[in-house]
Amino acid sequence: MLTEWIKAPADADYARAKAWLLAGDVVAFPTETVYGLGAYVGSEAGLARIFEAKGRPSDNPLIVHVAPGMDLSEIVREFPPEAQALADRFWPGPMTMILRKNPKLSDTVTARLDTVAVRMPSHPMAMALLQKTGLPIAAPSANTSGRPSPTSAAHVYEDMSGRIPMLLDGGPCAVGLESTIIDLSERPFCVLRPGAITLEALREVLGDVYMDPGLTVGADVTPKAPGMKYRHYAPKGELWMATGTPDEQRAKIQKALADACGRGRRGVLTTKEHATDFTAEVVLCLGSRQAPDEMAAHLFDCLRRFDEMGCDVIFAETMDWTGIGTAVMNRLKKAAGGQTLS
Numbered sequence: 108m109l110t111e112w113i114k115a116p117a118d119a120d121y122a123r124a125k126a127w128l129l130a131g132d133v134v135a136f137p138t139e140t141v142y143g144l145g146a147y148v149g150s151e152a153g154l155a156r157i158f159e160a161k162g163r164p165s166d167n168p169l170i171v172h173v174a175p176g177m178d179l180s181e182i183v184r185e186f187p188p189e190a191q192a193l194a195d196r197f198w199p200g201p202m203t204m205i206l207r208k209n210p211k212l213s214d215t216v217t218a219r220l221d222t223v224a225v226r227m228p229s230h231p232m233a234m235a236l237l238q239k240t241g242l243p244i245a246a247p248s249a250n251t252s253g254r255p256s257p258t259s260a261a262h263v264y265e266d267m268s269g270r271i272p273m274l275l276d277g278g279p280c281a282v283g284l285e286s287t288i289i290d291l292s293e294r295p296f297c298v299l300r301p302g303a304i305t306l307e308a309l310r311e312v313l314g315d316v317y318m319d320p321g322l323t324v325g326a327d328v329t330p331k332a333p334g335m336k337y338r339h340y341a342p343k344g345e346l347w348m349a350t351g352t353p354d355e356q357r358a359k360i361q362k363a364l365a366d367a368c369g370r371g372r373r374g375v376l377t378t379k380e381h382a383t384d385f386t387a388e389v390v391l392c393l394g395s396r397q398a399p400d401e402m403a404a405h406l407f408d409c410l411r412r413f414d415e416m417g418c419d420v421i422f423a424e425t426m427d428w429t430g431i432g433t434a435v436m437n438r439l440k441k442a443a444g445g446q447t448l449s
C-alpha cells in the first residue's frame with residue numbers, strides 16, 4: 108500500500124480521509140500532543156486495522172477523539188458535572204477523561220472495559236479532520252507498539268510507511284508527550300498518565316485528585332491504564348538515568364562514559380546547560396532546564412535519533428518530578444526500564 112503524505116490538506120483531502128475512514132481504513136493525523144492513528148469508532152474493520160498496523164495488544168483500549176458539538180451520548184453513558192468542569196477548562200487540549208461508556212460503543216475501542224477514554228484535541232488539523240468528517244475518531248499514538256510516540260510526520264512515516272493509506276502532516280507537535288489521562292469513572296479521581304495538564308492544574312478544578320500509585324517512583328503496583336504496564340519508548344541501546352543535582356548528574360555521566368569506553372557507540376541525552384561537557388559518539392540536547400516544556404517536546408525525537416545513530420548505550424540527564432517534569436520522567440523511566448546510574 109502506498110502511503111500518501113499530505114503537507115497542507117485541502118477540503119478534497121479531508122473528503123478522501125473521510126472516505127478511507129468510512130471504508131474501514133485508518134488515517135494518521137497530528138495533534139498537539141503526538142500524532143494519532145485514527146479509525147472511525149463505528150467501523151470494526153478500521154478499528155482492527157489500528158491494532159494490526161501498530162502491532163498493538165488487543166487488551167489495550169483506544170482514546171476516542173471528538174470535536175465541539177459532537178453528540179457524546181453515543182460514546183459515554185453520562186457526562187458528569189466534574190467532566191463538564193474539566194472540559195470547560197482544558198478542552199480542546201491535552202487532557203483525556205475516562206468515563207463510563209455507552210454500551211452501544213464498540214468493545215474493540217474499549218478492550219471490553221465498561222469505561223471509555225475521550226479527548227478533544229486542539230491541533231487545528233485534528234480539529235479540521237473531526238469537524239469536516241463529522242466522525243468521532245478512535246486513535247492511539249501513530250507509532251509501532253513499543254517505540255517512542257511520533258512527534259513529527261517523519262516519525263509516523265518511519266513506522267507506518269506502506270501500512271496506512273494517508274498521513275496528514277501538521278508539523279512538529281507542540282507538547283510532544285501524550286495527553287494527561289484522568290479517571291473520573293470512580294472515586295477518588297486518579298491520574299492514570301501524567302502529561303502537560305498537571306496534577307496541580309487538575310486539583311484547581313476538582314479539589315482532590317491523586318496520582319495512580321502504579322506510576323510513582325519505585326512502585327510495584329500495576330498501573331490502572333492498561334497501556335501503562337507495557338515496556339514502552341525504549342531505544343534499542345541500553346538507557347541509564349542520572350539522578351541528583353545537575354552537577355551530580357554531570358559527574359555520574361562523565362564517569363559512566365569513561366567506564367563504557369570500548370562498549371560500542373555511547374550516547375548522552377543532555378541539557379543546554381551541559382551541552383559541551385561530554386565527550387561521546389552522540390550527544391543530543393533536550394533543551395534548556397529553564398524551559399521544561401521545550402525539554403518535554405524534544406524527548407521522543409531524541410530517543411528515536413539515538414536509534415538512528417546506532418547507539419549501544421545511552422546516559423540521560425533527568426528532571427525533577429514536578430510540573431511537566433512528572434510526565435517527562437514517567438516516559439524516561441519507562442524507556443530506561445528504571446535503570447539509574449549509581
Ligand code: TXA
Pocket residue numbers: 138140141142143144167168169170203205217220222223224226228246247248249284285286288299300331332333334335
Ligand atoms: O495524546 C494522546 O492521548 C494521544 C493522541 C493521539 O491523542 N493518544 C494516545 O493514545 O496516547 P495511546 O493509545 O497511545 O494511549 C492511550 C492510553 C493507553 O495507556 C490506554 O491503556 C489508556 O489510554 N486507556 C484507554 N482507554 C482506557 C480506559 N477505558 N481505562 C483506562 N485506560 C485507558
Ligand code: MG
Pocket residue numbers: 247248256
Ligand atoms: Mg501510545
